[in-house]
Amino acid sequence: xxxxxxxxxxxxxxxxxxxxxxxxxxxxxxxxxxxxxxxxxxxxxxxxxxxxxxxxxxxxxxxxxxxxxxxxxxxxxxxxxxxxxxxxxxxxxxxxxxxxxxxxxxxxxxxxxxxxxxxxxxxxxxxxxxxxxxxxxxxxxxxxxxxxx
Numbered sequence: 001x002x003x004x005x006x007x008x009x010x011x012x013x014x015x016x017x018x019x020x021x022x023x024x025x026x027x028x029x030x031x032x033x034x035x036x037x038x039x040x041x042x043x044x045x046x047x048x049x050x051x052x053x054x055x056x057x058x059x060x061x062x063x064x065x066x067x068x069x070x071x072x073x074x075x076x077x078x079x080x081x082x083x084x085x086x087x088x089x090x091x092x093x094x095x096x097x098x099x100x101x102x103x104x105x106x107x108x109x110x111x112x113x114x115x116x117x118x119x120x121x122x123x124x125x126x127x128x129x130x131x132x133x134x135x136x137x138x139x140x141x142x143x144x145x146x147x148x149x
Contacts, residue, residue: 001146002112003032003139005073006103007043009117010036013069014044014062015055020136021117024143025072031146034073035110039102078102081109096124107132115139
């Protein structure tokens, strides 16, 4: 199953790799393929100093964590996504969080499911009839169901 990972999930994994999010990223390769886009890397770099401060990790320690998390993701170049998909995704994210258009577009392009920890985004996308969406507890439940088959 293809899962598009948005930036707040990566933030959480970097801040606590022993969390449920870290567990999902590092221990779900049998069940999920994780994807993201270049925009996520840009957002992480933009907030690097804040991540260091919150995590209390050195630059080097944070870089090691970041590299480990990224090794579990496949990156897709946003330029491969057709214009129609971008326009449809913009309509869905408008009024919710336009910055998440990249993730919605990638989700649509890959026929995947978007994994977010952003409650406002989750509720807003659901309200806008975007159904290919899970939060962390739903993804944990999905992995449990898949592991029992």
